[in-house]
Amino acid sequence: MGADPAVGLTAETRLRMGGDQRVAAWTERQRAKALHAGTYEAAIHNMLWRIDGQADHNRQFYLYRVRLKPTVAVREGWVVEPGDFVGAMSL
Template sequence: MGGEQRVSAWVASQRAKALHVGRYEAAVHNMLRRIRDQADQRSQFNLYQVRLKPSVVVREGWLVDPANFVGDVVLDEVCPPGVDVARYLNYHEDPGGLSLALGRNAIASVQRIAVPLPDTRDGGWVRDAVAALEGVSDTAAPATGKLALRMRPPSARAVLGRQLGASLADRLPVNLRNQFRSAAAFAEGEDPERWARRTSGLFDLIDDPTSVLAALDQQDPREV
């Protein structure tokens, strides 16, 4: 497919791309969007806190979102010589917020935690949800007639799980509700307690960011 020269050119093009760094809201929005659009419900996500070098030069003003249709930004196109960081109006994650396009050399250190956090503060909701889910059948009713040829109806447990997830979504800002419903979707055969803890943890990312950021601050910075 072109040999080493083609591979080297591809590597150079990848290294020329800017890194995207957004606010906390943008990170959560992007995670929920990926879960909905890319079927990443069971993927492990991480939240990063990035510290920039004190010497970085930030481009004056801000740009209209410069990303192409796959989200790539060529660093040299937004950060001319002598500039390390460019601010741009984000159209995709936390629409209307400002994000940064920068190169790796602008980063001093990073901190990371896995999200959602393993400990959820809303233990009451988790406990009640698990009890409700374990109280109904996880076996789907047998389909009859034409339905049997097309699909298997969901179990009572799966239906209840989706209702519980939707009830949490209704407590969130309108622009995040549909994405949260997708992220909190209950799959057939899923363990009720694992689902409930994960769903409550996702909710806490939006409803209680203070505790999440505190956990992030406690991590040892890792130099880049």
């Protein structure tokens, strides 16, 4: 099932998000996000963009290299990324 993205939310944050039902819906949306397995260069570009464009200059960034199983579903060809304004993509 994976990690629970809501595990660190305080009671105040949960209330501000609209209560337990809305937190549960948000949690499911977070769990449905896809892993972007792009190039290392794209990861660096994204990191620098976030540092400059999203005021993340004081945040620690971690870049990982991953090995995908041969059976993993990968979309062939280049397409415009269907992410939203913060880069989140859903399955």
